[in-house]
Amino acid sequence: MGVIKSIEELEKIRDQARELINLRKDNENKTRIVVGMGTCGISAGAREVLMAILDEIKKRNLTDVVVTETGCIGMCRFEPLVDVIKPNQPKVTYVNVNPEKARQIVARHVVNNQVIDEWVIPNI
Amino acid sequence: MKELSLHVLDIVENSLRAGATEVEIRVVEDSNEDILSIEIKDNGRGMDDETVKKAIDPFFTTRTERKVGLGLPLLVQAAKAAEGNVAIKSIPGKGTTVKAVFKKSHIDLQPLGDMAKTISALVALHPEVEFIYTHVKEGRKLRFSTKELKEKLQEVPINNPLVIDWILRFLKKSLNELSGGA
Numbered sequence: 638m639g640v641i642k643s644i645e646e647l648e649k650i651r652d653q654a655r656e657l658i659n660l661r662k663d664n665e666n667k668t669r670i671v672v673g674m675g676t677c678g679i680s681a682g683a684r685e686v687l688m689a690i691l692d693e694i695k696k697r698n699l700t701d702v703v704v705t706e707t708g709c710i711g712m713c714r715f716e717p718l719v720d721v722i723k724p725n726q727p728k729v730t731y732v733n734v735n736p737e738k739a740r741q742i743v744a745r746h747v748v749n750n751q752v753i754d755e756w757v758i759p760n761i
Numbered sequence: 762m763k764e765l766s767l768h769v770l771d772i773v774e775n776s777l778r779a780g781a782t783e784v785e786i787r788v789v790e791d792s793n794e795d796i797l798s799i800e801i802k803d804n805g806r807g808m809d810d811e812t813v814k815k816a817i818d819p820f821f822t823t824r825t826e827r828k829v830g831l832g833l834p835l836l837v838q839a840a841k842a843a844e845g846n847v848a849i850k851s852i853p854g855k856g857t858t859v860k861a862v863f864k865k866s867h868i869d870l871q872p873l874g875d876m877a878k879t880i881s882a883l884v885a886l887h888p889e890v891e892f893i894y895t896h897v898k899e900g901r902k903l904r905f906s907t908k909e910l911k912e913k914l915q916e917v918p919i920n921n922p923l924v925i926d927w928i929l930r931f932l933k934k935s936l937n938e939l940s941g942g943a
Contacts, residue, residue: 643931644913647924651914654921674886676832679771680762684882688929691885695922704920706886708778711826 657700666724668702668747673718675709681716682735689736693743702747721746730758762835764874765799771832772801772859773883779805783891790898797865804856813849836861843870877932881925888920898939
């Protein structure tokens with residue numbers, strides 16, 4: 638049965654994940670990625686953006702990144718919105734994000750520290 | 762919204778902003794009765810009768826960022842388009858249940874869409890909340906509970922990206938099996 642096989646796999650994943658978490662426990666030095674999950678964000682594609690971000694974090698074994706959500710912040714026409722907050726750095730807000738952009742944000746900004754200026758919110 | 766599973770994500774977000782710690786999501790697909798139903802039951806702070814009435818008005822919201830609230834009105838619209846309806850029951854201090862019923866064969870019914878992604882997204886963003894997802898399709902049943910999963914995971918957080926990836930694949934496979942696929 639598929640379910641039993643899946644549970645066995647889950648136990649393996651658990652052990653694998655446990656080794657990774659033990660490497661870092663301090664929350665201070667984590668990068669936060671915040672996805673807009675209001676009605677506007679969801680209808681503009683925030684779910685696919687979120688799943689792409691999580692997938693990229695998994696593929697790259699990033700253990701120092703936390704993904705959270707925010708509701709509508711009143712900039713509905715720029716949704717999906719993604720904030721990247723690196724420790725001790727100001728928040729950077731990306732607008733009209735799609736899954737492909739989201740993967741690049743993880744690779745270029747979160748991992749390599751290069752803000753992708755052309756996707757960042759215009760001055761408000 | 763392009764698919765019903767996105768409405769589910771949106772309505773559950775309402776539950777979570779109302780302080781819910783437990784959310785039950787139940788989807789029933791029944792071709793004999795020609796019904797597709799989606800029920801979302803939470804233990805959030807609930808609403809009084811007056812607020813329940815206002816909740817489906819697009820010009821009502823409790824938020825201050827903007828003057829409209831479209832989550833429930835969009836669900837009502839999707840239901841109406843498919844000869845269905847939305848019922849909201851709420852008890853202040855106890856919680857809210859939103860149940861949407863659609864005519865399954867209706868040509869204007871939005872596709873159910875990717876429930877596996879919706880549930881995975883909710884678990885990833887709200888690891889502290891308990892979700893119970895049941896999906897009954899033509900009498901066959903899938904049940905997924907984060908409480909049970911957390912016991913298996915021991916100290917590993919449920920929102921660990923490896924675990925979320927497993928949940929996504931597990932739900933996809935299980936839903937596929939519900940539909941009669943291998």
